[in-house]
Amino acid sequence: MIQxxxxxxxxxxxxxxxxxxxxxxxxYSRTGxxxxxxxxxxxxxxxxxxxxxxxxxxxxxxxxxxGIARNELLNYYRAASTARRRVDDRLDLLVAQRLAADDxxxxxxxxxxxxxQSLSACLRRLxxxxxxxxxxxxxxxxxxxxxxxxxxxxxGAVRTAIYRIRKALETCMQGKxxxxxx
Amino acid sequence: xxxxxxxxxxxxxxxxxxxxxxxELTRLVSSDPQAxxxxxxxxxxxxxxxxxxxxTPETERRTAMRxxxxxxxxxxxxxRRETRRRSSFRRNWTWIxxxxxxxxxxFLYGSRAKEERPEVQAPPPxxxxxxxxxxxxxxxxxxxxxxxxxxxxxxxxxxxxxxxEIAPGQSLEVAELAEVRLSDGTRLILxxxxxxxxxxxxxxxxxxxxxxxxxxxxxxxxxxxGRSIVFLTPNAEARVLGTRLALVVTPTSSxxxxxxxxxxxxxxxxxxxxxxxxxxxxVAEKGVPFTLRPLGEQEPPADPDVDxxxxxxxxxxxxxxLLDQSNLDEIFETDGRTQGAPKFSVLELAILALVQVGxxxxxxxxxxxxxxxxxxxxxxTYTVALQAMAxxxxxxxxxxxxxxxxxQFLVDNQAKNGQWCYGAPTPTVVPPGTIVVMRDPxxxxxxxxxxxxxxxxxxxxxxxCAAAGIKIDREVLELGLxxxxxxxxxxxxxxxxxxxxxxxxxxxxPPSESKPGFGSMTVGAIAAMCIxxxxxxxxxxxxxxILAGIxxxxxxxxxxxxxxxxxxxxYNLFGLERAGILYGTAQFGSNExxxxxxxxxxxxxxxxxxxxxxxxxxRSRVIETCFAVLFLTRATVLR
Numbered sequence: 001m002i003q004x005x006x007x008x009x010x011x012x013x014x015x016x017x018x019x020x021x022x023x024x025x026x027x028y029s030r031t032g033x034x035x036x037x038x039x040x041x042x043x044x045x046x047x048x049x050x051x052x053x054x055x056x057x058x059x060x061x062x063x064x065x066x067g068i069a070r071n072e073l074l075n076y077y078r079a080a081s082t083a084r085r086r087v088d089d090r091l092d093l094l095v096a097q098r099l100a101a102d103d104x105x106x107x108x109x110x111x112x113x114x115x116x117q118s119l120s121a122c123l124r125r126l127x128x129x130x131x132x133x134x135x136x137x138x139x140x141x142x143x144x145x146x147x148x149x150x151x152x153x154x155x156g157a158v159r160t161a162i163y164r165i166r167k168a169l170e171t172c173m174q175g176k177x178x179x180x181x182x
Numbered sequence: 183x184x185x186x187x188x189x190x191x192x193x194x195x196x197x198x199x200x201x202x203x204x205x206e207l208t209r210l211v212s213s214d215p216q217a218x219x220x221x222x223x224x225x226x227x228x229x230x231x232x233x234x235x236x237x238t239p240e241t242e243r244r245t246a247m248r249x250x251x252x253x254x255x256x257x258x259x260x261x262r263r264e265t266r267r268r269s270s271f272r273r274n275w276t277w278i279x280x281x282x283x284x285x286x287x288x289f290l291y292g293s294r295a296k297e298e299r300p301e302v303q304a305p306p307p308x309x310x311x312x313x314x315x316x317x318x319x320x321x322x323x324x325x326x327x328x329x330x331x332x333x334x335x336x337x338x339x340x341x342x343x344x345x346x347e348i349a350p351g352q353s354l355e356v357a358e359l360a361e362v363r364l365s366d367g368t369r370l371i372l373x374x375x376x377x378x379x380x381x382x383x384x385x386x387x388x389x390x391x392x393x394x395x396x397x398x399x400x401x402x403x404x405x406x407x408g409r410s411i412v413f414l415t416p417n418a419e420a421r422v423l424g425t426r427l428a429l430v431v432t433p434t435s436s437x438x439x440x441x442x443x444x445x446x447x448x449x450x451x452x453x454x455x456x457x458x459x460x461x462x463x464x465v466a467e468k469g470v471p472f473t474l475r476p477l478g479e480q481e482p483p484a485d486p487d488v489d490x491x492x493x494x495x496x497x498x499x500x501x502x503x504l505l506d507q508s509n510l511d512e513i514f515e516t517d518g519r520t521q522g523a524p525k526f527s528v529l530e531l532a533i534l535a536l537v538q539v540g541x542x543x544x545x546x547x548x549x550x551x552x553x554x555x556x557x558x559x560x561x562x563t564y565t566v567a568l569q570a571m572a573x574x575x576x577x578x579x580x581x582x583x584x585x586x587x588x589x590q591f592l593v594d595n596q597a598k599n600g601q602w603c604y605g606a607p608t609p610t611v612v613p614p615g616t617i618v619v620m621r622d623p624x625x626x627x628x629x630x631x632x633x634x635x636x637x638x639x640x641x642x643x644x645x646x647c648a649a650a651g652i653k654i655d656r657e658v659l660e661l662g663l664x665x666x667x668x669x670x671x672x673x674x675x676x677x678x679x680x681x682x683x684x685x686x687x688x689x690x691x692p693p694s695e696s697k698p699g700f701g702s703m704t705v706g707a708i709a710a711m712c713i714x715x716x717x718x719x720x721x722x723x724x725x726x727x728i729l730a731g732i733x734x735x736x737x738x739x740x741x742x743x744x745x746x747x748x749x750x751x752x753y754n755l756f757g758l759e760r761a762g763i764l765y766g767t768a769q770f771g772s773n774e775x776x777x778x779x780x781x782x783x784x785x786x787x788x789x790x791x792x793x794x795x796x797x798x799x800x801r802s803r804v805i806e807t808c809f810a811v812l813f814l815t816r817a818t819v820l821r
Contacts, residue, residue: 020249029229042249091194091208098222116234120618128583131615135582138235139617139651144196159192160185163224166195170227 008052016045019065021112026066030073030099040076044069074100115173122172130165137162191221195228325350325381325389326364333358333374350383356396364389366403368411373397390414399428402443418466421446425460435467439477456766459723473768488780493814496787500811501539503791504532505547507804511554528804529555530568535808537575538815552576556584560591563605563636567592567643570650578650587612589619589647592640593658596621596628600665602640603632618653634678637665638706642760645713654717663714666707667727674730675699675746676707701738701745704731705757712764728765735761736771741779752793752809755779759813776816783810 020041027037027044047068048055055064077100123131136142136150144162148155190207193199199207211218326348328335334357335342348354348362356372363369365384372378376396382389388409391398394416402411402422413420413429418436420429425443429436438447442460449456449466456464462474504510511529533555536548543549560566570588573581594608610622641662644654669680677699708731715722722728735758738745744754758775768774787793787810794806 016249025230025233028233029226032225032229038249045249091204091211094208094211094218095221095225098218099226112234115230116618119231119234120620123615123617124613126615128614131613131617134231135615135617135651138231143198144192145198156189159196160188163188163192163195166224166227166231169231170223173227173230 008049011052011055012045012049015048015061015065019062020045022062022115023065023069025112025115027069027073030096031076036076040069040072043072047072118173119169122169125172126165126168130161130168133158133162134165134169187217187220191224194221195224325383326362326370328354328360329363330361331356331359335360348381351380353380354378364403366405368403369401371399373399384409388412393429393431395431395433397428397430399426401426415466417450419448419450420458421448435465435470437463437465437467439463441477471768471774474766488777488784492784493780496784497539497811497814499791500787500793500807500814501536501541501791504536504804504807504811505545507532507800510551510804526562526564528801528808530565530572531808532804534568534572534575535811537572538812542576559607560587561605561607563592563595563602563632563643564639566605567639567646570643570646574646574650582650582652583612583614583616585647585650586616586619586652588643589652589654590616590622592643592647593619593621593655594628596640596658596661597630597632598628599631600637600661600663601632601634602636603629604636617651619647620655621658634669634676634703634707637662638703638710638757641710641713645717648717656718659714659717663711663718663720666711666714670707670727670730671699673699674734675704676731677703698746699734700747701735701740701743702747702750702754702757704735704745705754705761707731708735708761709757709764712761716764723766732761732765732767732770736773739770739773739775741775741782752806752813755783755813756809759816763816779813783814 023044024037024041027040028034031037031040044065048065051068055061077096123134126134133147136147137144142150144158145155147153148158151158187207187210190199190203190210193203194207207221211221328342328344328346328348331344335346336355337346337348337352354360354362354372354377356374356376358374360372360376361369362372364381370391373396376398377394378398379392379394381391388405388411390412392414398413400411400413400422402425405411405422411422413422415429415431415436416433418438420427420436420438422443422445425445426441427443427445428439428441430439431437438445438458440458440460440462444460445458447456447458447464447466449472456472456474458464458474461477463477464472464474466472510532511527529551533548533551536545536551541548543552555569555572560569566588570585570592573585573588578585590610590612591605591608592602594610595602595605597603606627608622612619644659644662648654666676670676675698708728711725711728711731712722714720715725735745740751741755741758742751744751747754758770758779762768762770762775768776783793788796792803792807793810794803796803
């Protein structure tokens with residue numbers, strides 16, 4: 001139990017500095033929008049601050065923050081789904097609903113540094129051409145058509161390639177996370 | 183079907199599906215839960231990759247501080263949550279973020295700009311699929327609109343009135359005054375006799391406004407990730423992320439005044455970049471020093487300019503002489519410290535100079551030298567750093583793997599105190615495609631210390647690697663910077679080893695009491711500190727160590743000697759170029775380094791094309807000539 005306002009502020013500061021990047025990573029992976037992810041992260045920490053006296057310091061803090069974040073995310077989805085009713089948004093809504101159904105405790109269990117390390121290790125396991133494609137798309141910010149021109153391939157072939165690379169990376173990174181968790 | 187599904191999912195992730203394809207994918211995922219799973223998995227991993235590759239630790243720290251400030255400023259009692267809390271919170275957040283931006287001067291530019299997020303309504307940089315957003319902004323019907331007009335204005339040949347909309351590509355001529363609002367909220371005030379030649383449509387990379395003449399004042403809305411507004415004039419370009427500025431354009435001159443924020447200003451004739459911060463201005467005009475001046479300060483008188491045609495001829499003769507030299511690959515310098523491996527070879531320096539002049543693999547001699555270089559193992563700090571610089575300049579994509587290997591060598595060879603010595607081959611295997619280079623903890627050959635000359639080249643090499651898209655271990659950069667800060671002499675200079683300590687505000691020791699530094703090492707240190715600061719996203723324009731180094735250089739400025747040293751004066755010239763460009767100044771004190779150095783070099787070149795006395799060995803002539811070429815061509819380019 002935190003007794004003083006100064007103590008609350010200090011704890012909040014520590015929580016923000018420690019967990020904000022991980023939290024935003026999770027929220028970005030669910031919303032795909034940096035601005036909204038940042039907004040939701042603020043909302044989450046605001047809620048954390050309001051409930052900070054309820055925090056049981058003998059229990060892990062990350063699941064507690066994630067629980068609050070998930071509520072913020074669900075509130076956001078609810079508001080969004082009533083605000084958008086255009087037919088071509090249906091696919092986005094389906095994706096959003098599916099992502100919201102995820103167990104938040106399965107995601108973003110690693111710190112950003114750990115995630116980056118996992119990514120770096122997994123990238124090293126990819127074939128050279130695959131690594132180049134990841135570099136071109138995620139570092140050089142090229143799209144598949146631009147890469148296709150560069151590589152003299154069809155954009156369909158590049159899309160299929162990046163699809164499979166993402167799948168391989170997902171499997172690899174999940175493997176690393178589960179090993180760490182175990 | 184599987185391939186079709188993969189194709190559709192990948193297209194969705196990229197934001198590149200047509201309406202028909204979206205409907206097809208909607209049908210597929212609605213009827214098949216496994217397809218939905220695959221789509222969700224791809225979206226998640228795509229967004230995770232995007233997130234992990236777009237943020238720097240410094241951006242993370244800033245965001246953390248903003249969140250903290252916002253939450254602390256918004257400590258409302260529980261139970262008083264407003265119904266429209268998000269919008270009010272967003273306003274509060276925006277205000278705090280804007281205030282924080284002004285306080286800490288966080289406007290970024292160039293590639294680093296990609297890390298910034300849009301302020302309020304801006305769309306993401308790429309067409310990634312988004313979850314539904316509450317606010318839907320209708321697309322603008324035109325690129326811009328004239329909101330206020332005094333006197334006549336013409337869109338193309340047609341006179342227009344207030345309220346007229348400007349389409350992409352249209353020219354706008356204003357007789358007295360016009361206020362134009364762009365679709366992103368940017369406000370332009372066009373002064374008397376101003377002509378906007380064209381306004382490009384907004385794209386994923388931003389937009390270009392071509393100003394032919396007149397005065398343009400701009401209040402530029404903060405630009406979304408990866409986008410910028412570029413003002414293009416006949417002789418300069420100003421790349422803006424979000425700021426208040428004024429641009430005065432004539433056919434031969436462009437004057438940029440920045441009231442707030444930060445703008446990258448590029449002079450197109452004798453290309454050189456300047457970062458113009460709020461409160462400063464710069465002028466791109468023949469004969470006028472291209473340097474920052476505080477707003478309100480008078481422009482300096484025009485200096486004697488360097489004749490471009492003479493320069494071109496001198497560079498051509500020098501590169502011809504270099505290409506005629508045989509056995510460039512066989513000129514080594516070794517000693518016991520490198521166990522027989524070359525501690526320095528002129529091969530990499532010559533390649534860098536030739537590449538800088540504009541040669542590429544189509545020149546047979548350069549191709550031959552390149553093949554030799556690429557087939558050699560990476561053995562010493564000097565050669566590896568120069569190699570990275572040459573390859574980055576030549577083709578950062580094609581040679582990225584080799585550049586990553588150079589980065590690994592430099593990272594693994596950093597001494598424990600942050601310096602570099604001659605170095606040793608690293609056993610770390612760098613697989614093709616590597617984008618992040620971390621120190622290999624297994625590599626145990628790191629010496630306790632090195633020297634400042636190798637350390638200076640290592641900084642240049644790391645910068646080239648970073649410019650080629652290789653992410654460098656932040657610890658290495660921080661340790662490198664720490665060394666330079668701690669090794670300064672009390673009079674503001676740097677020497678080959680650690681000085682007697684500089685502390686801002688402390689009276690300078692009399693020269694007799696201080697361990698003296700010298701010119702080439704001091705400009706090398708300024709360049710290295712600028713490099714690390716830029717890579718670490720750290721403020722450096724007002725850094726006391728750098729300012730003291732610049733002050734020392736200004737007081738002992740020379741283009742014919744290496745101050746406080748008996749040799750290597752052309753190395754000092756090259757150092758002046760690097761320090762001048764990396765810090766963003768055309769002057770050390772009142773000394774214009776480029777015209778002074780260039781005029782001296784033009785007068786000192788031998789008829790055959792080289793620099794140095796004819797009687798000295800070829801090795802020295804090659805080195806002197808390479809440094810002269812690198813100076814004349816201004817080898818250091820920002821970003």
